[in-house]
Amino acid sequence: MSSKFESYATDIVRNVPSDNLKEIIELTMKKCSLNMGSNYTDEVLQRTIELIKEDYSYMTINLIVSALFRGSMGHFGAGRLIPKIIAQWLREISQEYQKEKDHKEIEERFKVTSVPIDLKKYPMGTALNLKIDWLTSGAITSDEWDKIQLKTLAEIIGAGHQPALENFGIKNNLKS
Secondary structure, three states: OOHHHHHHOOOEHHHOOHHHHHHHHHHHHHHHHHHHOOOOOHHHHHHHHHHHHHHOOOOEHHHHHHHHHHHHOOOOOOOOOOHHHHHHHHHHHHHHHHHHHHHHHHHHHHHOOOOOOOOOOOOHHHHHHHHHHHHHHOOOOHHHHOOOOHHHHHHHHHOOOOOOHHHHOOOOHHHO
16 A cells, blocks of 8 residues: 555544545545546545544544445445545444444453352352242241342351341241
């Protein structure tokens, strides 16, 4: 491509000096016009640079160039080398970029290996099951349900003790 492109390929548009951005886009537009078998005017070049600076300054140069090349090769449908069509190509690549960015964020969240809660110290599933058993057996009422803190119940179980309703200031309705 060019030494300017190689220097700025991974930089975002707003960080690229205007003269260098113009040179990169102009070279790209020349190749795109060759791909499409058409020419473009200086006004089209200027408007394209304005569109890129105004609406896509957060994207990297390589994504912008990719949008123009792919668009000129028909990957985003037929069209001419005019600002309206170029804006459509840039929107397409922007949407792809956003999807990829969102996907990477989700992947990063799944890579986090820290355990949100120590399940040996706080056996939450066992505590929840016990709480449900107490409710369904009639040992507690639905009003008493909220008086039993799940974390506290899990701590008692995790410490190896047998929890009782009395730990929560509740009288067992089955023992009456």
